[in-house]
Amino acid sequence: MTTWLARRDATAKLLAALLVTAAVVTTLDPLAMLTVIAVLCCALPLTGLSPGTLWRRGWPILVSAAGVFAFTVLLGSRDAPVLAHVAGLDVRANAVGYGLRLLALGLPGFVVFATIDPTDLADSLVAHLRVPPRFAIGALAALRLAPLLAGEYRLIRLARRARGTHRGLFSTLFGLLVAAIRRGIRLATAMEARGFDRDGPRTIARETHFGWSDAFVAFAGLALAAAVIMLKFAHA
Incomplete structure (x- = not known):
């Protein structure tokens, strides 16, 4: 934008x-x-x-x-x-x-x-408010994943409709919760493997x-x- x-x-x-x-x-x-x-x-x-x-x-x-x-x-x-x-x-x-x-x-x-933009938000929080990078990066990941939940919700509904399973809203939301937890665990593991959980000074790619x-x-x-x-x- x-x-x-x-x-x-x-x-x-x-x-x-x-x-x-x-x-x-x-x-x-x-x-x-x-x-x-x-x-x-x-x-x-x-x-x-x-x-x-x-x-x-x-x-x-x-x-x-x-x-x-x-x-x-x-x-x-x-x-x-x-x-x-x-x-x-x-x-x-x-x-x-x-x-x-x-x-x-x-x-x-x-x-x-x-x-x-989620990346701009994380960079700005670290640069101007001195937010710990761990929390700033966590907020960035949450904002990046939020739009994916809407697509996940549609996929769950379409999959159940294809199987002829017509369940209520709460059942679909429970399935969405399980999918979100699994995605979050995978993301946390990937971020830890790339060193996001290590202590020490960090640099910002885009200066604000x-x-x-x-x-x-x-x-x-x-x-x-x-x-x-x-x-x-x-x-x-």
Whole structure:
């Protein structure tokens, strides 16, 4: 990816996402949540992903937010003020707040990790945050393996369908868990054989530089987090 946001340092983007997420957790104010969602939706084109790819990657966040909203409408607290009546149900402020907060919590990580290369992330963590190489390389391996799990899941379902075996979701997920553990064991053995587990100084193949544009990304996250806190107290 060659977009402006994709070229920024991984540590700066990760810090910005953590600041926004920490601020969102502290409030249920709908205006604060809508502000975060609007800003991050404007940042989605900077990821360089097509609308179809954004939808395929982001639909779980929307489904989860809708599920939380429906659950809160049906079984949530009845003390919150009623905002609307839909199909005989009271839509209360807490249901809207929880649904919007889940979206506001999921979008920062979605935008950040859509623009981060796993290798750049590991190099940046070691160079700027002095993270031990063992943990940085472990994070790199996890991010590299995550897309493979989706393909593994499809293969398991197709294999069972070819055999005429129609089992439930939990059975398929258990098979995916077993396959992930086996793949992880093989990867750990291969990494240890190549010396990744040895102590001693390590070098970084690609040098990373934290410039003014990277600082701007971190400052933008701080500004958005501050706006959320200010809106929280303004409507307290």
